[in-house]
Amino acid sequence: MHTEAPTPLYLQLADRIEEMISHGMFRPGDRIPSVRTTSTQHQVSVSTVLQAYTLLEDRRLIEARPKSGYYVRSPHTAYASTLQTPAVSRRIPPAKSLSRFAPLMELVHDVVNPDFVRMGGAHPSPEVLPGRKLSRLMASLARQQNFSTISCDPAPGCQRFRTELSRRSLDWGCYLPPDDFVVTNGATEALYLALSAVAKPGETVIIESPTHYGVLNIMSQLGLKALAVPASPREGLDLQATRTVLQRQRVSAIVVVPNFCNPLGSCMPEVNRAALVQMAAEHEVPIIEDDVYGDLHFEGERPRCLKALDRTGSVLLCGSFSKTLAPGYRVGYISAGNFQDRVIQTKTAMNFCNAPLMALTVAEFLRNGGYEHHLRSLRRTFREQLILMREALAQAMPQRVKITDPQGGFVLWVELPQQVDALALFHEARKRHISIAPGHLFCPAGEYRHHMRISCGHLWSDRVGEAVKTLGQLVHAAL
């Protein structure tokens, strides 16, 4: 170190470490040397190192993890940091009927078609899931518990699974006893049951804009109106806008994905969570919380659920193991608070119960299968996948394109140049066996016509790389 140089020591140190990161000596997720080690290695004081590390944190290059040290963050491209969020205007649109909203069935089928490069649906690839282990557990359970696995297990459903959920609820920041849960056919059915319980046809529900089309499909089926409140990739649902809406008009519920929301990837700040729960309670509006991505955080602790802040029984928590274990097992759950009885009645009427064996298998995996170990590897995989995909998209697309930088989950939200019609792009890409999710599916009135969601649930390969290049060519051609 040049102790005589005009540049302060901590700045020189910071620049040097930034250089090491940019040259790949430290890669995203790596722990950098401790303050004490760096102090010794570079012969500077501990406080100088601390100043340098603080600066690198401000530059969003590294981050501190409590009791663990400093780690290299994933790269933020210029695209992400300049991403304009739709929330800026804070314009509150009128509630819209979803009577014309329908599932895009080509998309539904392409995302499970192995002939396609599948970036359209938010499904994890079977290659990253513990399929063999699940199959073994299932075979053994079916053999041992033959009678109970061919018999019905009416709602609330599989006791052992609900017991495991109860244990896991401690990680969500609360304790929910087993009887607070109802087993559902995936989180989709949980959301369907939640919306059925709190809203009647014709009533209005607040959703995030953009939000995933699963929710919009359900609301269309149930004859509900959607009031799409702006959300940002950094903080999720705009609380100021939500407050304004609640003051102005009667709504039956707020549907929100606080943890790595689909498609934006936002993680709602803790302070916003408390404010939202309180605001909803004041207006006596139930919150439907979709937490399917909560286990897929890249850093630190698992984010809490809104349910952990619920004091009035008016948060309906929905989740599943479709993003982390087996989408095809269709094992989801709802903890519906005050609406529990109504949810059980609807579930009983609708399809009586789920196949008990699937929930039993997931329960066994949660208990003895090494779920936490699996999650650690899955989070690493998805994080890498997102990094690779962002880089590839940044290279293939025009410079104006903006891409989110989520800290959990496995989807990216891409804002294309305004001239690009994402639905036309979807159809062009389809002809080339590439599946993407066009933006107009993510809101009731088709606002996001030049946006697309890219799922990174399937493993990166040359084929995926080629597909991204092709997408880039199609976008360039549309300009």
Place this chain on the structure above:
Amino acid sequence: MHTEAPTPLYLQLADRIEEMISHGMFRPGDRIPSVRTTSTQHQVSVSTVLQAYTLLEDRRLIEARPKSGYYVRSPHTAYASTLQTPAVSRRIPPAKSLSRFAPLMELVHDVVNPDFVRMGGAHPSPEVLPGRKLSRLMASLARQQNFSTISCDPAPGCQRFRTELSRRSLDWGCYLPPDDFVVTNGATEALYLALSAVAKPGETVIIESPTHYGVLNIMSQLGLKALAVPASPREGLDLQATRTVLQRQRVSAIVVVPNFCNPLGSCMPEVNRAALVQMAAEHEVPIIEDDVYGDLHFEGERPRCLKALDRTGSVLLCGSFSKTLAPGYRVGYISAGNFQDRVIQTKTAMNFCNAPLMALTVAEFLRNGGYEHHLRSLRRTFREQLILMREALAQAMPQRVKITDPQGGFVLWVELPQQVDALALFHEARKRHISIAPGHLFCPAGEYRHHMRISCGHLWSDRVGEAVKTLGQLVHAAL
């Protein structure tokens, strides 16, 4: 034979055969000797034997089966033959809202509780089902097709299962290609999807009176009104009354169980089926056909489906393998004709898809598991169960009690003396760990307050016998 006696020969022969049947030499379901054999054995002419057999048919002791011969019918007790049917009055009630109709959750849970004598729910006992074979097939499929069983298989769902359904549809009197089916979470979900597709909240649907509470639960959830048209244990839905209703008012659908309807056990005559399908087509009213008991006929050929007579695509056929293979697998189907796209959309929105492994396992069983062999034994079992239960009820209950005599399925409908409140009986029986289904659950306005449905799905045992005696004592005590 006394050729000189004043009694005609054919009458002597008929009496003698009746005696043999009553002494158990020929048992229900047995084939009796052919006309030619009997002619030789008794040294009478072929025409005398034919006259005797015709008489025995009139006495409802035997029945002719085309190209097969004559068979002993199941016994009809005095109770059954005098059963007054609720259809006699032909009174057509006004449509009723089902907003207050809710599942009787105690019943739902008691019927899967092994501590109970379970005569309440229409579930077959695991003891009569091929659970081990299914588990083995499933384990092998999960191992071989690991990736596809943990992945989603969106609606219409499992191709192999739909192919097997298509093959089986030949037995139903029609040919439905695989793409005409959607896989559902049991027949309950099929009915939910069917009713969602054809009727909006507030609209009116014709149902049979009595009908099973599954349908009423669904209609309550969907906000539909029920117009309960009388049905009889012999012929099912009263066609004259149905015609009158259709002429008078607009209805959105007719829900009917033509094959061994639950709870009456009726099998709709072929001529009525044709008339009903034609009548509905003339009035442009879709028919929702629930065929879960079709494979459980005791005699002759499998009865056809209404769908076989459908020329306009307006019959929505619903079924499952919950009554014959595994209730807990939740493998059902719908073939929705003109409403197919709408059903797929709703299914996709509601819970995206079913666990593919369950349908795959049923498909494999249908293809290579010996389903027909299993059905033959299951039909025999249920027939014997019904005979034992009818006898036990007849002994235990007051003489005025009337009991149906179904020729398929495994439920009995029992009319108790008018003073008996079946809901009170349900609660009294519950205290003694006996589960029955009280009659008021089988209609929208609670008409059948002194009726109950008794399921014979669980194997006869001394414990069941004791429970029936206890029920009898409770009924006597209520007089």
